[in-house]
Amino acid sequence: MNLVLLAALGGALGSAARYLVNVGAGRLIGMAFPWGTLIVNVVGCFIMGVLIGLGAHRITLTNEARVFMMTGILGGFTTFSAFSADFMLLIERKNFGLATLYLTGSVGLSLLAVFAGLHLIRLWQT
Numbered sequence: 091m092n093l094v095l096l097a098a099l100g101g102a103l104g105s106a107a108r109y110l111v112n113v114g115a116g117r118l119i120g121m122a123f124p125w126g127t128l129i130v131n132v133v134g135c136f137i138m139g140v141l142i143g144l145g146a147h148r149i150t151l152t153n154e155a156r157v158f159m160m161t162g163i164l165g166g167f168t169t170f171s172a173f174s175a176d177f178m179l180l181i182e183r184k185n186f187g188l189a190t191l192y193l194t195g196s197v198g199l200s201l202l203a204v205f206a207g208l209h210l211i212r213l214w215q216t
Contacts, residue, residue: 093157100162108167134168138175 111133112126119125141160145151151159164171173196180189 091154093154096154096158097162097165100158101166104163104166130168131170134164134171135174138164138171139178142175
């Protein structure tokens, strides 16, 4: 099967799961804190770690399985899992300076980008 199609199918499933977790968390816990987002990020990172561990030590994941599960499902569920896996890899390679740069750059620049996009739209609407 085409890898792009596998990524898209997995992404649709992951996005639907993220929506359901967000709705469920909002109903159960409330909306004062982004519990749904926190839950999907932590759960997605845990699942990414499990898949990386399984792929390294127990089973051989095909490229199609990796694309479907990691890029597709987890990418649709949370992109934080991919970020965390990349950070972990830098730490395991003992690239502490690069890991710190990646961590601060990813979080800092992403937050700045969110604020910049919001500011741009607010300026456009006035």
